[in-house]
Amino acid sequence: MTSPAPQDTADPAPQRCGHIALAGRPNVGKSSLLNALIGSRLAMVSPKPQATRLPVTGLRTEGNVQYVFHDLPGLLDPGYLLQERLRALALDGVQRADLILHLHPAPDAPAPDLTLVAGMPAPPAAPVLTVYTKSDLVSPERIAGLAQDGFPVSTTTDSGLVPLLAAIAQRLPLRPFEYDPDDLGTQPVRFFVVEYLREAAFELLGDEVPYAFTAEVDEFRESSDPVYIRATLFVERKTQKGILIGDRGRTIKELGRLSRIRLEELLGQRVYLETWVKVLPKWRRSPAALARFGFPVDTKES
Ligand code: GDP
Numbered sequence: 001m002t003s004p005a006p007q008d009t010a011d012p013a014p015q016r017c018g019h020i021a022l023a024g025r026p027n028v029g030k031s032s033l034l035n036a037l038i039g040s041r042l043a044m045v046s047p048k049p050q051a052t053r054l055p056v057t058g059l060r061t062e063g064n065v066q067y068v069f070h071d072l073p074g075l076l077d078p079g080y081l082l083q084e085r086l087r088a089l090a091l092d093g094v095q096r097a098d099l100i101l102h103l104h105p106a107p108d109a110p111a112p113d114l115t116l117v118a119g120m121p122a123p124p125a126a127p128v129l130t131v132y133t134k135s136d137l138v139s140p141e142r143i144a145g146l147a148q149d150g151f152p153v154s155t156t157t158d159s160g161l162v163p164l165l166a167a168i169a170q171r172l173p174l175r176p177f178e179y180d181p182d183d184l185g186t187q188p189v190r191f192f193v194v195e196y197l198r199e200a201a202f203e204l205l206g207d208e209v210p211y212a213f214t215a216e217v218d219e220f221r222e223s224s225d226p227v228y229i230r231a232t233l234f235v236e237r238k239t240q241k242g243i244l245i246g247d248r249g250r251t252i253k254e255l256g257r258l259s260r261i262r263l264e265e266l267l268g269q270r271v272y273l274e275t276w277v278k279v280l281p282k283w284r285r286s287p288a289a290l291a292r293f294g295f296p297v298d299t300k301e302s
Helices: 030-038 081-096 138-144 161-170 189-204 238-245 247-267 287-292
Strands: 018-023 056-062 065-071 097-105 126-132 212-223 225-237 271-279
Touching: 018 161, 030 056, 030 065, 030 097, 030 126, 030 161, 056 161, 065 161, 081 271, 097 161, 126 161, 138 287, 189 212, 189 247, 189 271, 189 287, 225 238, 225 247, 238 247, 247 271
Parallel strands: 018 065, 018 097, 097 126, 225 271
Antiparallel strands: 056 065, 212 225
């Protein structure tokens, strides 16, 4: 063969970029799927429902396709104020998306209608793909059946992720990339400090305290080595403060250690994390406190 190798003179494939909402009930595996799709641990995973609070955005850029995934807080019935806000955020995310993944656990298939589950007045404008999560919990025959009308996936075995990504890519609009192809997330590191502290709280504390727990970063010195972070941890009651601190400070020490290890992984740098505990009664029901912790303020309530 003497002919020269073909030159790549054709235009590169046009870029596709779109927003993909991960919607579904609490505990269906939204955070796990987001982490698996972007190959990093951005969103917190917890066996307790309603652990995700603010939406986390994760990015994946591959060839000419940029996926912007939004892990939305659960679509719940409103209970107290925080949950109403969460639901409003989730519905907002669903309305803005170019594509919606409706997550439903494979063992509980078939998935109900998303419009009904979410209590939306009308179906969303964007196309909806049904994703059957936790497919490792059902038989291969059942998986084959689910693949007829949806995308069975497992984040335990990573099965089904490649066909799901291909199906998403086909449906994303032709649009230039919105983010740097090297970026994995769009949120500031401060956001992840709070997320990791909350994740550790869900791992270490009983059933009640994690829901009353949040954190705020008071100081973040990125240029120091180790990176210096000072955070205040909030609970609603004095008894919860006692549980959070633990016998001779054992629990809070472990909470700081777990969070620090995850932050060091994320930053690729050593971290010094200092924490203080404060009681802020009923913060979950206070519009001012919710606004302070970054939950959007609903003008109807203020
Ligand atoms: P979210 O509340 O919808 O964000 O759900 P999470 O991602 O926090 O997951 C809820 C629970 O389901 C956690 O205990 C996960 O470990 C578990 N889980 C998530 N994905 C899978 C999966 O593919 N297989 C199995 N067996 N469990 C999973």
